[in-house]
Amino acid sequence: MSDTTAHKFRSARDEAPLARYALIAFAVIGVGVLVAAPLLAVFVEALADGAAAAVASLGNRDAASAIKLTLLIAAIAVPLNALFGVAAAWFITKFDFRGKAFLITLIDLPFSVSPVVAGLCIVLMFGTNSLVGGWLVASGYPVVFALPGIVLATMFVTFPFVARELIPVMVEQGRAEEEAALTLGASGFRVFWTVTLPNIRWALLYGVLLSNARAMGEFGAVAVVSGKIRGETATMPITIEMLYNEYLSVAAFSMAAVLTLLALVTLMLKTALEVRHADQLAANHRH
């Protein structure tokens, strides 16, 4: 309308030009300084001695082991957390019970507890000096300084992501569609599979991706429980720290670049899926 009238009215939501440009500049500088520049720096440092040196630094046994371990941990922790997250969100949003608020707080706990403390808790629970830990070590299944401990620590830290993404979506969608499916004769399992899951799939995907990014990048909790055994329990973030402390900056930044790339791939995957299913996404929101 403002295009055709002689007077120039400003819509209520438009800012004054000066304010607009200032805000844009502020956002660009913020993203540039806080996100883009450090990311770029990682790659610049990694390639400081040329691409060949960077690739070579990733070729040794310890580096390969770290990458494999990190991928393995994510492959175990993320699906399990997705499962727990869906179960928790389902329970919280589809049923009324006493202590619901307490349960939500409990799910959020890993966000507020320092990862290092979380790692320590696992060491206390499963370390050789504890009852359970002693028995497990004696039976040949050590948890601390081994894969199970790292997985537990990673799962603890990434636990809230899936549930936190799902709960608001499921609250907003309500229970009516599930109830409708039940009245049409569907079993509880069928309702979950054909109604609930399709309705939450985007939120679930997003939660899984966040959870995956965090699982691969987790440092604090893993540092405590892993024992940092090179070639055995050292994950990528741990290896990066160790290499950096040994002044092997090309090796450290090359590993960091790989970790960054893994995160970027996850993000690109998400964007690609969003573009591909844009019509369904829109249908989900418009209804």
Added chain:
Amino acid sequence: MHIEIDEISKQFGTTAALSPVSLSIPSGALVALLGPSGSGKTTLLRILGGLEFPTSGRVLFDAQDATGLTVQERRAGFVFQSYALFRHMTVFENIAYGLNARPRASRPPKAEIARRVTKLLDLIQLPDIGSRYPSQLSGGQRQRVALARALAIEPRMLLLDEPFGALDAKVRKELRQGLREIHDETGLTTVFVTHDQDEAMELADMVVVMSMGRIEQIGKPSEIRARPASTFVREFIGV
């Protein structure tokens, strides 16, 4: 199917949603549960559908105790207030859902399901919308699709929660007629919840006026108009 509600009460925590109520609905009737919000009418409807279980009392379908039947076993065609269509499915898939959900032994073959869905789309006079998504439909179309979806399971009764609540006045009038026609055609015992006394009086054979979890009066629209049983009824129906 004849529905008998025998001294049903419902407590939510410490609040009573329904004081013991009794009601007999003859087979094939079109009944309105009329009352303001908080009168317990929706709770009563949900108890009939098996979505809520009574604190005490019994529900009988054709003189058989149905109180313990699960929601799936009741085979009640339920139309929800905001229709609750499955947003990620097409209209066709929505209507076919109940048939596809049947155990393999009693599930009709694909072609038969398609035939029935097509027939239902004809019945609601929307033959061409099978491939659309609910978000692409108008409010009135959604309501009719919800009705077709409920009818697809060959229900024993039809339960509707504020079926016209979310529609504008003109569409509302049309759809009232539509519901009446579908009721007369299928002969299903039909119970609908409404807070709109015009709607109840115009559409129903029998009106149940409710207030604060109690039944105030049961009767034909003309009887209720002529002889309101209480001050509440008189004020609520505005005579």
